[in-house]
Amino acid sequence: MTQHATTGPWGSQPPERPGKRPPRRVRGAKLGTTVVEQLVDDIVRGALPPGTALPPEADLCEEFGVSRTVIRESVKVIQEKGLVRIEHGRGTQVTDPRQWNLLDDVVLTAVIAHDENVTFLDELVSVRTALEAEMAAAAALARTPDDEERIGAELAVMRANLASTPDFAAADVRFHDVIMAASRNRLGRAIVNSIHDKARTSMLYHGEYNEAVMRQTLAEHQAIKDAIAAGDPEGAAAAMRRHITDSWNRRRP
Template sequence: MLTQHAEGPWTDDPVRPHPPAKRPRRVRAPKLGTTVVEQLVDDIIRGTLRPGSALPPEAELCEEFGVSRTVIRESVKVIQEKGLVRIEHGRGTLVTDPRQWNLLDDVVLTSVIAHDENVTFLDELVTVRTALEAEMAAAAALAHTPDDDQHIAEALGVMRTNLASAPDFGAADVRFHDAIMAASRNRLGRAVVNSIHDKARTSMRYHGEYNEAVMHQTLDEHQAISDAISAGDPAAAAAAMRKHIVDSWNRRRPAQ
């Protein structure tokens, strides 16, 4: 006969109920380590910790961040993997030359963009984006399917109907470019552009402000890209994409 005990669930043992299953050990969220990593990355990139200089001793970092030595050591290991420091026996943990930094790492890229005072890094980012997206527009002109054409046209249509809403217009703008990259079948190029573009768009100096004239100009440029892809003309598609990205950046690039 099954018996219910106050201490546990139903059991066929009237004397000793089965003990509850052992719960898995919970892993503490790495919030403290994430904060340490982001702060140290920021200190390195903005020049508070300069190339060739050593990180403060573990004890000082523990005191500064209010964390254990274990958290500091794990955080430094993460920063080392990002290419920002190297460990030298007898000299400590040294900040590396900026040429060794992993600029595609999310934390590094976000910080570099945030501290790009003269926008030279954003200029480089636009150059890379232009080359990749022009190539993918050409590929899309050769590989596009009816479904691809529909996705591109839908994004363009949403832009056209949202000239009075800058946020909706901007979101559709991003979808338009992504639809073309998807049509190119270049998965790596699409991933790289989306990564760098998403981080760049967090900077006001990169995305600027939409106004009616800018939105109409953007629509015309997008229509030219779409028309070239629909016509199956890779050279025209690449040229239209290149012109759009470069001209758009020149319109919104902050004056120095």
């Protein structure tokens, strides 16, 4: 009978074989931060699958070269992020991924890093599309002359930098941000900026920039700007939704 590898919740890597884990000494003032990041990474990539217990405190102390106090505080932090729960008689159990706080910076970074089949990035783009379309519609109704000037200025920077991918991309990000600012939706803007910043750390998210792609992106941004300037919320939402969706489809691995 063929044996199939067990996959982690976000990637295709099998969990590590149980047993004694090699030492991973950490140094510096932020020992707890390093322990938290490495344990979160272990859980997200499936080395510590849901339903299994964290190694005993003594083993973690030896593995990371830190005190029991550091380990206990680190486990509390991981529990607050929703990745583990402490059960009497069973130790500290890894939870189901549906219980994880995916908006937490450490968790989100790890999930994106191990999203080998880009299913999580698909979800992220879907959320971003919904929020930014809504904010584009709000911007069409709430924009001020200063907002319109800032939106136009970033579009002009993009147009002037078709020969410079980094400058074009930076202006692209700012274009979206000034529209979100014009919507006056502070929470939506904070959520999009948080998830988008983390997504851009993944090479799978970027895709390939070339002049044709940049000119298409510029045309899509122009349509968004025109709808907002016309005070057309439905048109602004549709243009934003079409741009984000088409842009992802162009660069999705």
